[in-house]
Amino acid sequence: MLLTLAWRNIWRNKVRSLVIICSVAVGLWAGAFIVAVYDGMAKDRIRTVIQEEVSHLQIHHPAFKEDFEPKFVAGDVDSLTAKIVAVPGVKSITARSITRGMMANASNSSGVTVIGIEPASENKTTGLQGRIIAGDFFPEGKRNPILVGNKLAEKLNIKSGNKVVLTFTNTHNNLTSGAFKVVGIYQSINSKLDGTNVYVLRQNLNALLTTPGKAHECAILLNNDDLVDSVKLQLQAIFPDLKVETWRQVSPESDLIATYTTQSAIIMVVIIMIALAFGIVNTMLMAVLERTREIGMLMALGLKKGKLLTMIIFETFLLTLVGAPFGLLVAWATVALTQDGIDISAFADKGLSEYGFSAILYPILSWDSVYQIIVIVVCAALFSAIFPAIKAIRLKPVEAIRQ
């Protein structure tokens, strides 16, 4: 009966209740859509990290990443690859030689990370070929080919077909140089990497580093994300002297940004609901004050304070929760309608790519987010109910009836 009474009470002033219900619905729609956009950005960033940058797992010599010294090789490419491929769950692997040095052309120079790859396995693991925007992906017959990122090419004014010189130290700590011909320009989502990473053939780099047949890094793509921890354990057992790391360990900043992005969206929903809660408090206070005499009468007849409190809380919850499903439904529909992506490159292309985010947003409204939003709404309803409910139970029946 209290629930029935509460439900009918909220419809006494239809316009006022509808305004609050619509406010909750619109607020939740906006909040849930923001969460979906941020969640989509975070998941997209993680996919980019895994599929284009880091892969699921990486293996290095334990000392290699301290100073990128070329002598700290992970091992022999053929041996490493054979052992890794035999582990269940491994989809593809690419073995890389890596060093840091300088790249110069006739007029400019810049610090770079030189990555020596085997094109077929690299493309299978990171899809590098798909990011070529000018020239070709390591065409046959070209001597000392090199791929340069778009940002670095712009900085050094390099075009496909130009020659550049790479300088770095080899395993004997001797400075060594090699002339390379730019065969292609690539562009990834992460503009920072485009400004530092250049790709050459592994055998060319190994010749200069004096590390024939060796690799500094093995990047491993798995069949699915859930296998990361178990495959890591297996690989660590196979290679006890090497360092096996997950993508979260290799790129902790990406994990942090992705987590922070989702959390900041949830904080926005909390702020929206706090703002709405004040509107709900105001409406419920008006409803209580308008019914002072009636509440006094109910208490006179025998309605205990606990039941009165329950009735006011029911009213506040109904007022809040009726709008919530509509807001979430419209948010879900909006997410469904924007599945092909929202292109915001006109507003924030460079800013987003600096942090490795795509300028095309793909909103995702997950059940986890929906549960979190529902918890926030329930908390907001509870918060909104407290003040009006206290006001109601403090009424004295004899004084309330007189009004």
Added chain:
Amino acid sequence: MEIVIDAHNVSKVYNPETIPVHAVNNVHLHVERGEFTALVGPSGSGKTTLLNLLGGLDRPNEGKIVINGTDITDMKENQLIDFRLNNIGFVFQSFNLIPVLTAKENIEFIMLLQGASKKQRDERVQTLLKEIGLSDKTNTMPSQLSGGQQQRVAVARALASKPQFILADEPTANLDSKSASDLLDIMAKLNKEENMTFIFSTHDSRVIERARRVVTLVDGRITSDTATFQISH
């Protein structure tokens, strides 16, 4: 005769520390089961305050009030609410039905608070609606009932909890003469057939004429207490 209400030296003073107003002043009142009593007096004489004290809605500054053998003077708030629920029926001047509940639901509400089963509630509501002559208005909202019909539902609601007595504050004040007469007929019938005790505060001569006992209050004191008819029970 069984005493239902026993008020000893009851006083109620408003603003005792600033400008004291003695709304009820040293009142002694005994009401026996089955009485049909009118509290009369000019405006401000303390009729409503005395009813509030007898109904446990307000607390006296002095004296004590015993209802059916239970001293309610120092009861805690929640005990008092329970006591009112199970022992006292109220009828207010402005009907005070719950506007969002039907006639049936308004009557049933008290019984729900008492924890009565659906069967008990349905039977009692049907009986009461029949007694007040509104069996055809079961699912009608208060806004669709006339003032007289609303007050009859209020009487049925007061009776629903099977109280020891019913306190009615100016029950006919907002009714036309026909509705007032019908309401008094119903209350008189309940008094006669079910031995229900009624105490009214009223200015209405029609009510005073029907009362079996008339208690007159002036400036918070009882100035006369007259049995106008021999109580038939």
